[in-house]
Amino acid sequence: MPISGMTLLSGATNSATGGTSKTFNLDGLQVKSGVHVADLSVTDFRLRPGITFKSRMPAKRADGTWQKGKFSATLAIPKLLADGKTVEYPLGRIEVEPHAESTDAEIVAILCYMAQLCFDTDTVPFFKTGALG
Numbered sequence: 001m002p003i004s005g006m007t008l009l010s011g012a013t014n015s016a017t018g019g020t021s022k023t024f025n026l027d028g029l030q031v032k033s034g035v036h037v038a039d040l041s042v043t044d045f046r047l048r049p050g051i052t053f054k055s056r057m058p059a060k061r062a063d064g065t066w067q068k069g070k071f072s073a074t075l076a077i078p079k080l081l082a083d084g085k086t087v088e089y090p091l092g093r094i095e096v097e098p099h100a101e102s103t104d105a106e107i108v109a110i111l112c113y114m115a116q117l118c119f120d121t122d123t124v125p126f127f128k129t130g131a132l133g
Contacts, residue, residue, distance in 0.1 A: 002133045003132060006122030009116065010112075014116065023041070031053075034055060036050055037053075038051075047078050047080055047086070049075065049076065051074065051075045052072075052073070052074045054070075054071070055070070056069055056070040060100075066099065066100035066101070068098060068100070070097045071098075072094065072095040074092070074093045075091060076089035098110075
């Protein structure tokens with residue numbers, strides 16, 4: 001099924017199964033308003049997967065309204081080409097911009113839908129090739 005007409009579960013419990021557990025630890029990379037972690041079991045730093053977490057807290061504007069917060073996680077997995085060059089990292093990004101008055105349940109609902117976008121058979125072709133239909 002294409003993006004138009006796709007189905008996502010409301011109130012679902014998303015989980016991952018199978019695979020191998022990888023631990024991501026602080027690696028010392030400085031990140032303004034955030035932190036960087038990496039899979040330190042990968043000994044070649046050129047090929048080490050890493051995740052950058054950044055946060056911007058909601059802030060009250062001069063007119064009394066609130067600016068949304070912005071929280072993001074960017075996963076980068078370096079690519080080593082056949083010729084031995086390491087290229088600009090392929091990456092994936094998750095961003096959530098809740099309103100200062102968003103409830104926990106509203107934020108979790110956004111996260112639940114977003115998680116499904118990463119593996120739903122209706123959306124995977126888009127993320128792989130850009131296909132819209």
